[in-house]
Amino acid sequence: MTTNPMSFTPPPTAPTTPPAPAGPVAPARAKTPLRIFLTILELAALGVVGSAVFAALAGLFAAGLGLALVFGIGLVILVGLVYAMYGVAWFEVVRADGLYRLGLTRLAFRPQARPGFGGWIAALGRQAIDGRMWRALVNFVLACIAGTMVLRLFWMGIWWAMIAWAPLTGAESVAGPWGGSLTGAWAPVLGILGAAASAAGMIGLALLHRVLTRALVSPSRAAALTEQVRTTSAQREGAVRAADVERTRIERDLHDGVQPRLVSVGMTLGLAQQKIDSDPAAAKALIDEAHTSTKAAITELRQLARGIHASVLDDRGLDAALSALASRSHIPVVLDVRLEPGVTGARAACRDAEAAVYFAIAESLTNAAKHSRASECRVVVRRREGGQLWARVEDNGMGGAQVQPGGGLDGISNRVLAAGGTFRLDSPQGGPTSLEVTVPCAS
Template identity: 75%
Template sequence: MTTDPTPPPPAAAPVPPAATRAARPVPLRIVLTILELAALGAVGTAAFAILTTMFGVGLALLFVFGIGVIVLLGVVYGLFGVAWFEVRRIAGLYSAPLPDLRWRERTRPGFGGWLRNVARQSVDGRMWRAILNFVLACIAGTVVLRLFWGIIWSIFFAFAPLGREGSVEGPFGSYLGAEWAPLVGIVGVIAGAAGIVGLALLHRVLSRALVIPSREAELAAQVRTSTAQRAGAVRAAELERTRIERDLHDGVQPRLVSVGMTLGLAKQKIDADPTSAKVLIDEAHTSTKAAITELRQLARGIHTSVLDDRGLDAALSALAGRSHIPVQLDVRIDPSLHGAGCRDAEAAVYFAIAESLTNAAKHSRASECRVVVRSRAGGLWARVEDNGLGGAQVQPGGGLDGITNRVLAAGGTCRLDSPMGGPTSLEVTVPCAS
């Protein structure tokens, strides 16, 4: 089964304040807006016409061997591409701190889960707002192109009476006296330029309303994200405390009790039967070393010193060396990420991988695991896959629940894919602190 144990992402991810990003001068931004509108008027209109035609064809062929369904699915992907482009365009044009438009996560396995995922994406509000802004920009771009032609015509009209006398042909088949042609041409140029600039300013207003979230929306999104992270941190700490208590109660404590009882028996026999007492003392010594090993492993689970000293690559190499299952380790991360800003991300990724390997050894009957770690977009991405039986589920208080809350507390996301029969894969993405 495919499970997304993370809560639904907020409408807009927390982003740095706009003041931290360099904004272009206003005249340059207006010029770039005009040029982009003109390009959308020439090309964007054709792209939108193609998608509209595909939508009509899909509806017409909806009941013809399912061909229409395929076309409509293509329309959804096309609309998503247009919306993604529009978000990127607005972010670059106005230096707006916009997060990229992302395809919704799948929550169910198989073909039915994929169709449901496409249906959920087709009603995504942010995608449709971006598409609406794109359509309005195409319309404005078409008008801008007409105004450009109007300005060019006005320039030629202003100089039309040179060397002539009488009247010249004006707009809509009218005729004007030659002495009025320069004035009409100048007015036409000014009106056309004013209309183009006005459309550029209107495009900015509409984009801020449709695509760029307001400050209130950004703050609300940050509050939602912070609340989710705090809840994840609290839950992760509670699960970690429960795990430590369970390991101490079920592992180390009985072993130490056994050591105490063994030493008590040895004390009773040390005078009457020295040989048996020696055997008991040896047994207590072996149990003591085992208890020390368990305590060391428990302490390593709480804090991994090698992670702070040598980084995630070395810590994972040591972890793979201690694994009961053969592990193929592929770590390619930017060394500059190892620092104060990325310690929480490294710790979360390490914990997720360590817990996944433990689960694979205990429950999956896997004979091999593969761990891949990469640095992506200022953060860390990891994937753990085993060839076991599959069917893993997130159970409250279980290991996967601990991974989910630990990653969520660090501001990341995780995705579990574990169909019956295997394989099981877990992907985590954790951003580094800025």
């Protein structure tokens, strides 16, 4: 069997990091001097590299505008600028969260609402006007400005400290920091006061940075509640649509498959009943036919029940359920499942996530067997950082798959959305088709 190569590199497996327990307030206060010192060090580092980052972003912006009409080269540069700003904003969120333990969610690039180039352009435009990204960028700019001031205050403090020790050399006057001169008698007092003022200025900038970071990077309570309501509403709508699509599928399978077969069994048994006295051999043949049709109906009902609930998923877990699913597939499936074993009860907390991923993979394999003309499928499942389940299904078929209302892919997206996950489809004409789902585990 000849298969087309499928270019795919599975991501590295990341260990699940349990959330740190919330500590009491007193230890947090005890760590405040260390936190201030770390803030001053980070601000000083940003003061050094900030100008280089600004120069790079400004250069990309100027080059993009200047070359916008030159064969579209400027547009490519502006696209790179959006990604560069996103990278800087992502770094700033991670830096602020690591410094102040704010419990921030990582900045994520806006997902594509629809597949294809148009969906990517729309996602890029939404990212370019993303408010959270711009707030993080503003916080980064203010941190760099504060870092430059911290560096100046540091060198000024060093200068004042040198002035405080200058009378030991026997000089009657000492040069001041602004070109003036100080008498030797006043130099120690003014030097100590100047060094203390410089240190106080650095501490004040660190405290101001903390306040600004909490105001800019941390979402407000109203914004957090609004986002939670929006997410809950989207999950509820996805659950309703998923249930409606599933009900329609069950009705279709019963009406088109099992019901006609059972009607045929009833008619065959009726004919056998009429012929049992006059033609026993024909009646026996009809009964054998009804028996065969009954076993086929039982098989169809078993497959239908498996599509509603996979008992092996509860009994043996996601890995075993996917192995059984791959063995029943009409096309060869390369299965790569790496799930780190968790503590007792961890799988029960992820049951909904495992079910959503399982049915997404099952529907993807069914679609590949029916429509893609693929000769091979590849299924990769990983447990990512934070306990999220990530799965990718890729086939080497002819591509062109689209989400149609009421179709199988629509059912996948609704089920994943109802579980609080994300869904991404990439299926260009000519293939290959890849589908990725990420579903968070319940805590």
